[in-house]
Amino acid sequence: MIILPLSAVILAHILCLITSITDIRENRISNKLLIVFGVIGIILNIAQYVLKTHIIWNVFFVNLTLVVIFSLLLYILHIWAAGDSKLLIVMGLLIPANYCIINHQMIPWSVIVVALSFGTSFLYLIAESLWLFFKNRNSFSFDNIKKNIRAFLIAYARNIIYISLVLKLEDYFAKEWFESHSIVMLGINISIILLVSSLEIMKKWPSILIALALSIGFSLYSGEWFLNVSRLKYYALIILIMFIRVMISEYNYKTIPTSEVRKGMILSAFTTIFMSNSKAPDLPGISHEDMRSRLSKDEAEAVVKWGNSKGGLKEVQIVRKIPYAIFIFIGLILY
Secondary structure: OOHHHHHHHHHHHHHHHHHHHHHHHHOOOOHHHHHHHHHHHHHHHHHHHHOOOOOOHHHHHHHHHHHHHHHHHHHHOOOOOHHHHHHHHHHHHHOOHHHOEEOOEEOOHHHHHHHHHHHHHHHHHHHHHHHHHHHOHHHOOOHHHHHOHHHHHHHHHHHHHHHHHHHHHHHHHHHHHHHHOHHHHHHHHHHHHHHHHHOHHHHOHHHHHHHHHHHHHHHHHHOOOOOOHHHHHHHHHHHHHHHHHHHHHHOOEEEEEHHHOOOOOEEOHHHHHHHOOOOOOOOOOOOOOOHHHEOOHHHHHHHHHHHHOOOOOOEEEEEOOOOOHHHHHHHHHHO
16 A cells, blocks of 8 residues: 555655745745645545554654654754744654665654755855855955954864764764764764854853763763764864855845835844834844844834834845745755
């Protein structure tokens, strides 16, 4: 009875295709669409249970639990929007368990799909930044690195501490699995590097010192230290990723007419600081430049009105948004 799980997988791809289009065109993912596909996923699962198909239910529910936890975690940490999290959860209802097993081993597909999504979105940002660099060659400089070399080196040491701890844990608890899926793990670990370097809490000294203490303690217990030859590629990779992030950050913003500000956009911190002196109602607070600062409908309308006022600006700076649903779609296809 392969038709049921195959239908579910096809529906997962159709869902990702539709949400990718709406995310690009309208900056939104429809809740009604997600509910429809979620209900269909539940019905297909019930049908597979009744017909006693070759679904390994414990593997399915473990993966579904991981999907829910991982999606909520990414939302709580403001890494992506609620719509992206709900999309991944609905995919968890559609992807059957026999697509979550390779060589009789359970594969945490949600983690891999998200890692592939992060990887492809990062490649997209690199390509887009290179295009903007050649288009606006005179606008780029390495002053951010020259003026902040000390902060750059501290960030590098911090990232090494975190990735080294992760690699030690991976080697100790599942070395054989990770060695047999080295390419997948490379993608996951690159995503971890990107994640760590993006979270403010991970940049705080208490977090760094806790990670360092755990890493040293684990080294004393297991005998594995920082200067492992297999980790040198990651230490070199961190430098490359950090340099690329500096380049990407140069083109992280876009200037638009204030009249074009819409719901869901994210204003730059500079713009919100400038408007903080205004007493106009419903204006947003100081931007965090992440998903916490997405404009509501009332805030967007207030910004447009502020732009037409005496003390307002005719142009504002927004954080360039990536429609992430399409990268989840690409991650699913690659998986």
